[in-house]
Amino acid sequence: MKQSLAPLRPDLAAIAGMVPAGARVLDIGCGDGALLEHLVTAKSVDGRGLELNQQNVNACVARGLSVVQGDADTDLGEYPSSIFDIAILSQTIQATRRPQYVLSQLLRIGRRTIVSLPNFGHWRVRLSLLARGRMPVTDALGYRWFETPNIHLCTIADFVALTNDAGAHIERALALRASGATHEMHPSAWGPNLFAEGAIFLLAKR
Amino acid sequence: MSDTASPRFLRPLKAPAEHVGHAITFERSLLLDSGHELAPFTTAYMTYGTLNAERSNAVLALHALSGDQFVAGMHPVTGKPGWWHLMVGPGKAIDTDRYFVICANVVGGCMGTTGPGEIDPTTGEPYGLTFPLVTIRDMVRAQAMLLDALRIEQLLCVLGGSMGGMQALQWPVSYPQRVFSAMPIAMAARHSAQNIAFHEVGRQAIMADPNWQGGNYGRSDANPSKGLAVARMAAHITYLSEAALQRKFGRNLQDRDALSFGFDADFQIESYLRHQGMTFVDRFDANSYLYMTRAMDYFDLAADYDGQLAQAFRDTPTRFCIVSFTSDWLFPTVENKRVAHALNAAGANVSFVEIESDRGHDAFLLDEPELFATVRGFLNAAAAAKGIP
Numbered sequence: 369m370k371q372s373l374a375p376l377r378p379d380l381a382a383i384a385g386m387v388p389a390g391a392r393v394l395d396i397g398c399g400d401g402a403l404l405e406h407l408v409t410a411k412s413v414d415g416r417g418l419e420l421n422q423q424n425v426n427a428c429v430a431r432g433l434s435v436v437q438g439d440a441d442t443d444l445g446e447y448p449s450s451i452f453d454i455a456i457l458s459q460t461i462q463a464t465r466r467p468q469y470v471l472s473q474l475l476r477i478g479r480r481t482i483v484s485l486p487n488f489g490h491w492r493v494r495l496s497l498l499a500r501g502r503m504p505v506t507d508a509l510g511y512r513w514f515e516t517p518n519i520h521l522c523t524i525a526d527f528v529a530l531t532n533d534a535g536a537h538i539e540r541a542l543a544l545r546a547s548g549a550t551h552e553m554h555p556s557a558w559g560p561n562l563f564a565e566g567a568i569f570l571l572a573k574r
Numbered sequence: 575m576s577d578t579a580s581p582r583f584l585r586p587l588k589a590p591a592e593h594v595g596h597a598i599t600f601e602r603s604l605l606l607d608s609g610h611e612l613a614p615f616t617t618a619y620m621t622y623g624t625l626n627a628e629r630s631n632a633v634l635a636l637h638a639l640s641g642d643q644f645v646a647g648m649h650p651v652t653g654k655p656g657w658w659h660l661m662v663g664p665g666k667a668i669d670t671d672r673y674f675v676i677c678a679n680v681v682g683g684c685m686g687t688t689g690p691g692e693i694d695p696t697t698g699e700p701y702g703l704t705f706p707l708v709t710i711r712d713m714v715r716a717q718a719m720l721l722d723a724l725r726i727e728q729l730l731c732v733l734g735g736s737m738g739g740m741q742a743l744q745w746p747v748s749y750p751q752r753v754f755s756a757m758p759i760a761m762a763a764r765h766s767a768q769n770i771a772f773h774e775v776g777r778q779a780i781m782a783d784p785n786w787q788g789g790n791y792g793r794s795d796a797n798p799s800k801g802l803a804v805a806r807m808a809a810h811i812t813y814l815s816e817a818a819l820q821r822k823f824g825r826n827l828q829d830r831d832a833l834s835f836g837f838d839a840d841f842q843i844e845s846y847l848r849h850q851g852m853t854f855v856d857r858f859d860a861n862s863y864l865y866m867t868r869a870m871d872y873f874d875l876a877a878d879y880d881g882q883l884a885q886a887f888r889d890t891p892t893r894f895c896i897v898s899f900t901s902d903w904l905f906p907t908v909e910n911k912r913v914a915h916a917l918n919a920a921g922a923n924v925s926f927v928e929i930e931s932d933r934g935h936d937a938f939l940l941d942e943p944e945l946f947a948t949v950r951g952f953l954n955a956a957a958a959a960k961g962i963p
Contacts, residue, residue: 425926435926447919447921
């Protein structure tokens with residue numbers, strides 16, 4: 369873990385900015401561990417990962433990260449409540465079978481929860497469906513309908529409604545632009561729901 | 575460590591070679607789970623690498639049923655490399671240029687540590703079956719006495735596979751403050767009915783050998799080598815996988831072009847198993863085999879915690895990494911994963927890695943680069959977290 373770190377993807381960097389130094393963090397769907405490694409190295413967090421893909425898990429552990437192979441849809445229930453300061457679900461909720469359950473589990477095991485997601489309300493998505501009558505394939509959502517792992521896509525407004533149902537308080541909301549730039553947004557404003565490619569939410573249990 | 579009797583280095587091991595490792599005899603008795611006490615009690619062990627000034631870079635490698643303290647280097651009895659020579663050594667995954675590696679023969683073993691083949695001081699005869707039953711926890715307790723004697727307060731890592739994996743799991747439960755990190759490989763938190771069944775077949779093979787004499791063969795020149803060989807042959811099958819057997823042997827014939835229409839070892843797999851059985855009896859004691867298998871059968875970590883495995887790990891400060899192999903049907907992934915889940919439920923710092931291999935349970939001893947990468951990564955991260963340069 370002493371090698372210099374590759375620059376983080378902008379959305380991951382924005383997430384990292386929400387994590388306090390030294391926090392106990394669970395990164396769900398941690399992939400190859402890029403964010404986790406950054407948090408462990410740059411922010412001295414006590415970091416753990418949960419990842420579906422075994423190859424990714426093995427690569428993470430070989431890099432010295434603490435990662436278990438597991439499925440957010442089934443395995444979050446085994447963690448004790450409030451065991452983590454921050455639970456992170458990055459670009460993963462749209463690929464879970466039970467997003468509502470997963471979100472409620474995140475809120476249970478983490479004092480704070482960070483969720484990032486692609487925005488299906490983005491104008492390119494809307495336009496593609498409206499003008500071409502075809503399921504959208506965009507830079508942010510690059511899969512065709514029959515091969516996509518994203519089985520539960522939603523708009524920013526949809527997700528905000530889900531957080532309400534789950535009894536979550538939105539402490540911060542960031543809009544993600546295609547350029548990688550992020551800016552604070554009002555969760556229920558119509559603008560980001562049309563113009564942001566994705567969003568990042570910092571949530572706490574109400 | 576104040577209650578530790580100063581160790582006396584008493585005697586060389588019985589192993590017929592120049593370099594047989596260290597042996598340390600304790601005046602303090604070893605209290606066993608059965609309620610018996612062993613005294614005096616000797617542990618035979620090997621070390622590799624150098625203990626640093628802070629005494630913080632010690633790694634305890636834990637051997638499996640048929641293993642011993644000779645992890646790396648040349649084994650004095652077999653003349654072959656130690657059981658984990660691919661893993662342990664200068665520049666290897668467990669780098670002896672950085673870490674001080676200790677491996678002790680377990681209590682009940684037969685490479686110098688007190689076991690059923692040793693002389694009972696109260697009778698002057700070999701213990702045989704009068705030797706008390708030992709458990710995985712007893713093995714760990716004996717190792718803790720060795721660490722006291724070596725003045726090592728905390729291990730950087732305990733790790734091992736199979737029976738060694740059981741000990742690696744028991745260690746942080748018995749001595750949470752003494753284990754910075756633990757890597758149980760290809761193990762389970764309890765021995766399954768199927769595994770007990772295989773062990774019973776092995777034990778019955780030994781006991782059916784007339785030379786066994788109720789375990790008292792140590793008083794004569796006889797040795798139940800036939801029974802022990804059969805036990806080893808049966809067990810060896812469980813260490814492999816059907817795919818590996820098929821790939822390696824298939825239905826190939828051994829030194830012949832046609833079937834013999836008899837009971838010679840027509841097939842290569844038969845010849846291979848017979849060889850495994852025969853070579854095993856040269857280095858292993860039949861009674862020890864009974865005791866080792868029994869210790870594994872008795873292992874059920876959750877039993878002390880009302881069946882709640884997670885309770886065993888409550889508030890554990892230890893970092894864990896659990897490793898399994900896809901084709902291991904003796905200690906399958908599901909059993910290893912059960913431990914990982916329990917550690918999660920306890921809020922422990924845990925990793926779980928499943929390695930793709932068709933070589934069955936034995937994969938943990940073999941050339942598996944992904945295992946080496948996992949061990950190296952986990953161990954180095956533990957060293958970094960512990961502040962070891």
